[in-house]
Amino acid sequence: MSNLSGANYRQEERLKSDFLQQGATIKRNEITGEIFVARVIHGGLADRSGLLHAGDRIVEVNGFPVDGMEPEQVIQVVQARSHGTIMFKVIPITERPVHNQTMLYMRAMTDYSPQQDPNIPCADAGISFKKGDVLEIVDQTDALWWQAKKLPGSMACAGLIPSTNLLKRKQREFWWSQPYQPHFCMQTLSTVDEEEDMMAIDDRCVEADEEAFESEEDDYSSNIEGVYLAGFRRSMRLCRRRAHSTTHPSCPTRCPSSCYSALNSPYEEVVRYQRHPEDSHRLIAILGPSGVGVSELRRRLIEMNPNLFQGAVPHTTRAPRGYEESGREYYFTSREAFDNMVYNNRFLEYGEYKGNLYGTSIESARHVLNSRKICVIDIEPNAIQAVRTHELKAYIVYVKPPPLERLRETRQDSYITTDYYVNRPFKDEDFQDMEDAARKMESQYWQFFDHVLINDELQDSCVQLLTAVRRAQDEPQWVPASWIRPTVEP
Numbered sequence: 001m002s003n004l005s006g007a008n009y010r011q012e013e014r015l016k017s018d019f020l021q022q023g024a025t026i027k028r029n030e031i032t033g034e035i036f037v038a039r040v041i042h043g044g045l046a047d048r049s050g051l052l053h054a055g056d057r058i059v060e061v062n063g064f065p066v067d068g069m070e071p072e073q074v075i076q077v078v079q080a081r082s083h084g085t086i087m088f089k090v091i092p093i094t095e096r097p098v099h100n101q102t103m104l105y106m107r108a109m110t111d112y113s114p115q116q117d118p119n120i121p122c123a124d125a126g127i128s129f130k131k132g133d134v135l136e137i138v139d140q141t142d143a144l145w146w147q148a149k150k151l152p153g154s155m156a157c158a159g160l161i162p163s164t165n166l167l168k169r170k171q172r173e174f175w176w177s178q179p180y181q182p183h184f185c186m187q188t189l190s191t192v193d194e195e196e197d198m199m200a201i202d203d204r205c206v207e208a209d210e211e212a213f214e215s216e217e218d219d220y221s222s223n224i225e226g227v228y229l230a231g232f233r234r235s236m237r238l239c240r241r242r243a244h245s246t247t248h249p250s251c252p253t254r255c256p257s258s259c260y261s262a263l264n265s266p267y268e269e270v271v272r273y274q275r276h277p278e279d280s281h282r283l284i285a286i287l288g289p290s291g292v293g294v295s296e297l298r299r300r301l302i303e304m305n306p307n308l309f310q311g312a313v314p315h316t317t318r319a320p321r322g323y324e325e326s327g328r329e330y331y332f333t334s335r336e337a338f339d340n341m342v343y344n345n346r347f348l349e350y351g352e353y354k355g356n357l358y359g360t361s362i363e364s365a366r367h368v369l370n371s372r373k374i375c376v377i378d379i380e381p382n383a384i385q386a387v388r389t390h391e392l393k394a395y396i397v398y399v400k401p402p403p404l405e406r407l408r409e410t411r412q413d414s415y416i417t418t419d420y421y422v423n424r425p426f427k428d429e430d431f432q433d434m435e436d437a438a439r440k441m442e443s444q445y446w447q448f449f450d451h452v453l454i455n456d457e458l459q460d461s462c463v464q465l466l467t468a469v470r471r472a473q474d475e476p477q478w479v480p481a482s483w484i485r486p487t488v489e490p
């Protein structure tokens with residue numbers, strides 16, 4: 001006889017089972033009419049009592065035989081005694097499964113809400129999560145519904161979440177149920193696209209400043225304490241906006257994230273990782289919508305301590321100018337050599353601008369990391385997959401715009417460089433575009449951001465970035481398990 005005090009049941013209609021709110025679900029065998037404990041929720045009342053186990057047969061509740069009853073009738077019997085002691089007569093399961101559960105942590109790559117899932121056995125027993133949340137998986141015995149706790153948190157009691165296979169199935173079903181929509185993909189624009197794009201933007205432009213593009217591209221090419229700041233040149237920055245990543249998803253639409261993530265795992269196994277002081281630093285990859293301040297923050301970080309922070313020198317196929325040195329502003333490379341590097345997946349990202357190719361190579365980032373410095377690069381979202389590797393262990397900082405009114409206030413004396421203008425004052429529509437781009441980026445890539453920095457006051461943002469970078473190098477962080485145990489599937 002099991003004895004649970006203050007128990008509270010809810011209904012789980014689909015599986016003909018009911019939920020003991022602080023402890024267990026029950027179900028009915030449709031052939032024999034017998035009532036069984038379907039699962040015991042980790043950390044709940046039933047689990048802590050040690051008296052009920054999945055598979056136990058419930059014969060009586062408070063003296064009433066329950067065989068043949070519908071689960072909801074069993075609830076009524078329990079609810080009839082909402083206070084005091086509730087008595088169960090139970091035939092324990094003879095062979096209790098042995099749980100050799102080791103600690104398992106998963107990062108959610110998608111959002112989930114049990115309240116919106118018509119298939120969950122009991123919505124009240126489920127937990128909701130958002131992309132990027134880390135979940136401690138405490139029970140995987142059921143093929144469809146796992147039990148998990150959300151971290152960091154003080155959830156004493158676990159909740160139900162869909163298993164990887166179930167969630168993949170849901171995502172696939174959802175994806176196929178959507179009407180066809182042309183996907184937004186970041187690809188190098190074809191010449192025709194480029195012209196159309198140019199015309200579209202020209203309509204909104206007030207003044208074109210071709211000369212500024214053609215003449216020099218020396219914004220930020222400053223020289224501090226004999227250290228050259230590489231990777232800030234205008235052509236490189238403009239081409240990055242049209243950049244390819246080297247990792248193309250196999251999805252037929254080649255959409256970088258939405259369908260990609262739908263067809264890949266909805267959870268990513270993660271482990272706690274702290275860099276050993278002897279190990280190379282983690283790559284710092286900064287991204288954000290155009291104009292939000294990625295270059296400004298990266299430049300200021302490097303300028304704070306150029307002996308510690310350094311950018312990666314990009315490659316280009318454009319001819320060097322008189323004052324330029326290969327390996328300083330750029331690695332000047334033939335088109336053939338560049339194509340060869342593309343073919344061999346040697347670029348984190350690359351793109352074309354005015355007929356020349358530009359790219360940031362893995363080797364270039366490795367070169368900085370091997371010199372025991374912290375390599376700080378900016379990337380487009382397409383390159384996220386390329387930098388999240390066992391070798392580079394990228395720490396991804398997302399720079400988010402503050403609310404519109406703060407953008408207006410803080411950017412009064414700032415200048416934007418667009419595809420067709422160099423250093424023109426911000427307009428309201430730039431802020432609107434920034435917000436829209438931020439929303440898109442967040443909806444597709446939030447799960448990959450290790451740190452989100454709202455770039456409001458510039459000084460505060462610099463301090464925040466420095467603190468985040470220090471933490472990335474010196475404090476434990478969740479990273480994909482595949483980085484630490486390369487045999488684990490990414």
Ligand SMILES: Nc1ncnc2c1ncn2[C@@H]1O[C@H](COP(=O)(O)OP(=O)(O)OP(=O)(O)O)[C@@H](O)[C@H]1O
Nearest residue numbers: 290291292293294295296410414415455456457458
């Ligand atoms: N917090 C801030 N307050 C005021 N001005 C800022 C702030 N952050 C950046 N800026 C200014 O905004 C302008 C655009 O910033 P920046 O060039 O860094 O953009 P970006 O994100 O690198 O964009 P892109 O990738 O398109 O080059 C610059 O003039 C920069 O000095």
